[in-house]
Amino acid sequence: MLYDILIVGGGPAGLTAAIYARRSGKSVLILEKEGFGGQIANAPRVENYPGAPSLSGTELAERMLSQALALDAETDVAEITELKRENGVWLAHSEDGERYEGRSVILAVGAEHRRLGLPGEEELIGSGVSYCAVCDGSFYRGREVCVCGGGDSALQEALxxxxxxxxxxxxxxxxxxxxxxxxxxxxxxxxxxTVLTPYNISALRSADGRLTGLSLTHAESGEEKNVECEALFVCYGQTPATAAFRELVELEGGYASAPENGMTAQPGLFVAGDCRRKSLRQLTTAVSDGANAAMSAVHYLEG
Ligand SMILES: Cc1cc2nc3c(=O)[nH]c(=O)nc-3n(C[C@H](O)[C@H](O)[C@H](O)COP(=O)(O)OP(=O)(O)OC[C@H]3O[C@@H](n4cnc5c(N)ncnc54)[C@H](O)[C@@H]3O)c2cc1C
Structure with a gap:
């Protein structure tokens, strides 16, 4: 089937794009490689999304998906590894050999926070380990926290x-x-x-499923040190999931370089969400991008 819009990535940006496109009467297929809802499905609590003062990320993700499905957006589980345009039609090929056709494409593939790579890290996400002070900082008001990283984002988050x-x-x-x-x-x-350098984090310490502190090793002398804290904010940057599309979209530091309307230099190809180059990567900016890219695609389809 030839869809009006193929949406690659079923996170908040992709699901919002689907809602806007369906409400404009366009046929939509959302292609998601892992779990619909994207990164936010990992957030134990979200408290900065207007209109939803406090709910779990999983619930928010489910609500977004249900809204898109209720509007008859179609979905498939597929990792898109190749995208090309032939005779005015976009062809998306999946890792397991499926082929999808669309008159336009919205890339909403998001980004992934780089991990520390220590045992226990995944289990402690939301219970002390965080990758975003804007998202989770206020949960640790009045508490002792640590930040790791050496770039601007680490300094800004620490501040x-x-x-x-x-x-x-x-x-x-x-x-x-x-x-x-x-x-x-x-x-x-x-x-x-307190600024501690040069130290590597050698272990995450926890009790009853919550982070209680860090074990540190001095990078030169090997001296060991423990720091008590209730949260660790890991600021090692993000990896946008754009590598498979680098021939099609101009990338800057891996992020797709496109204006707010999501337009790229390729006819009928748009980008939205955390994979786009911008200064703030949050739910509100992802859904804003999804709406903008969908309306750009609708205008493109209507000539
Ligand atoms: C633990 C955690 C807590 C957070 N808490 C908050 C918060 O409280 N408030 C807030 O505003 N923001 C929060 N964020 C950030 C927020 O989740 C992101 O800004 C938002 O999800 C970005 O949406 P997106 O759709 O652009 O990308 P993503 O959510 O990254 O979704 C992209 C989707 O595309 C899929 N995908 C990638 N490549 C392909 C491919 N080739 N083919 C098919 N599918 C593909 C991925 O599997 C993913 O589902 C949090 C993030 C994390 C990780």
């Missing part, structure tokens, strides 16, 4: 947390930070911030 938390320990495996010098100076001027 933001220092306004909320009783104490912030910033840990970096090198002595020099890559992030802006002025940010580091502001952090060092905060009374409730």
């Amino acid at each position: 933001m947390l220092s306004e909320l938390c009783s104490h912030v320990t910033l840990i970096h495996r090198r002595t020099a930070f890559r992030g802006e010098k002025t940010l580091l100076e502001r952090l060092e001027g905060q009374e409730n911030v």
